[in-house]
Amino acid sequence: MAKRLQIIILCLLLITIVSGCSDKADTEEEETAIPVMVAKAVEGSLGGENKLIGTIEARTDVTIIPEVTGRLKEILVKEGDWVEEGTPLARLDQEIYQHQIDQASAGLLSARENTQSNIARAQTGVEQARQQYQKASEALAELQNRYDQGENVTEENIKQARDQAELAALSLQDAEKSLHAANEAGAAQVRQAQTSYELAQRDLGNTMIKAPVSGRIVSLTPSIGDMVSPQLGFGRIVDSKELDVTFSITEAQLSMVKEGQNLTVAIGSLGKEVEGKVLLVTSATNPQTRTFTVKIAITNEEDLIKPGMMAEIALEDPQELKGVVIPTEALKEEDGKKLVYVVQENRASLREVEVIDSSTLKTVVKSGVKAGELVVFRGQYELEDQALVRFQIKEGE
Template sequence: MTMTKPPLLIGALCALTLSLGACSGKQEEGRGNRAAQVGYVVVKQEPVPLTTSLGGRTVAFETSEVRPQVNGIIRRRLFTEGGFVRAGQPLYQIDASLYQAAVDQAAANLASARASVQAAEEKAKRFEPLAKIQAVSQQDYSDALAQARSARAAVAQNAAALETARINLRYTTLSAPISGRIGRSLVTPGGLASANQATPLAVIQQTDPIYVDMQQSSADLTRLRQALASGGVTPGSTSVRLKLEDGSDYGFAGTVQFSEVTVNEGTGTVTLRARFPNPQGLLLPGMFVTALFDQAVNPFAILVPQAAVQRDFDGSAFVYLVGKDNKAARRKIVAERTVGPNWVVTGGLKPGDKVITQGVGNLKAGAPVKPVPAGSPQRLGAGAGKGEAKGK
């Protein structure tokens, strides 16, 4: 037996269904038109340093190779390997017996030459009055004068030979040409030292202060110079900071000294050199470091919090602004670097623009917004709408 519903009941159900559908549609329409509360910041132009990060290597301030200038057997080593030596400090002693003998011989030759000059000058003096009265020939007198001059020249020659012999004798004691840390000795006592040998006896390096040589792309340097010439940026500071190989900060700041005037053909880079104090000897020659310095300052940059900047599929950056009639406006910008928590915007914005920084998650261009200054205590975004609904 088939049960049939009364026509009146069916009509009531249909009317109720249509009423609920209409109410639901009105609620969805109301929610869609409600303005989302967002936080914004008013951007302005301000000077922003353009920090450059470059890889570098430490270089000794001064380096000197200890090399012999005379030949001989090394008798003694007079320093401690790895220690600090001062300029003029004796380092090696070469056998000096042959050079002492050369000094003695040169001194004797000089004494003989001085004796000869005395005899020649006396002879010339005696011949002078005799030549005037023609007791001796003029030729004999001229020869006597020439012998005196020759004897004086011989004295000068022997004096120079004696000085040379004394210099060679001094060279038998090898002294430190500069102050600094000396490395290991590359020769032992008993070894032969030669004035023309290719290998130094030891190497001294001065590491306080110390240099850091940095490599910068010639293309980057050219862009910087063009920007400086056009007035787009101003020169920055010459102060340099260092990060060590383990990522820690070096405790002393350095100063840029100069940049090379030629480009390395193999790498396409230009070398910049900075000078750092190194009183504790923490920096050793040959270490890899990272140098950070403000190479220029952009006086017209605009800083925007990182939370406000979004990226398209092609990587281009954009932000939402509080537009006309309090509607969200999408704006493409140029943001290529960060400074702390902000993006440095160099294109797409102008001073006075209101950039939305809070509540940007579900924004769309043209959507109505209720803007408040960023950091206000009001609840932002979708949560604000729910809160308002509950309040009502």
């Protein structure tokens, strides 16, 4: 009986042990991995918040304006041609301007001839007046000598001779004034005629439309036979070798940009980066946008960059706080502490971090996370410390 009892107790113990082992195995089998999204922590700052989008513009974009009105007779270039400053582009009908040259030339010749004639006439008048004055002066001197010698000459004779001499002197003065006036008037007439002739020559020369600057012909408006004038543009020249990128910055970003500063300009549509130099930072804000305008000069030696394209720059704030950057949504707060989950070997480790800078999307931490570690930013509220996880890395990491 006692032996049977011992066998029964031994069987019960065996059953209890086997049952316990089975429960433990079942518990281990029941732990499942929690799905989470992670992002790789990187060294840096919130500088990405200072990325700006601007527009590329040609520094030289000139409308070709004819200097004179006329009918277009010949076009010497086509759209897309590169031209140097002063290159002939088109020719207008010159007939009316040649006629003006002929008229102006005749007018100049007539002015010169009239001036010479008037001066010669005035010079003759001066010579005649001088001779009359000389005769009157000699007659007065002779009478005065005879009077002094006691000859039959009265004081009345002396007075009359003196009056004649004075009148002759006045006539000489008038003649000399007339000569001076003839010289002045003639010179003015010739100058006016000369100016008219030079203007006519200039207008004739301006019937050849020339490139005002070096650049590429991007448009030609009229056709042969059309009337063109200074009021109607003939076309446009753009020099795309020297380009400017125009950005708008806020007052807070003003300290990050200085004239002469070198900046990297990214042209997304080309997948290309070029170096640029800040040409201008306006000293006054746009009253509508309350922003400042920045112009950055870039070169376009390969002629791949086109005016109108968009460009991007990233401004670096010298006062930015640098550390390890993680997604802001990765943070959770407990008892006033900032916490994150870091995944290592498929386990989520809860760590306390020290935040030194933060924005809506990104947070910079000083300690608690190292660059390169994987930080949970989605699904963390389902976790506990050392929880088993199945993670997916954020796209682009």
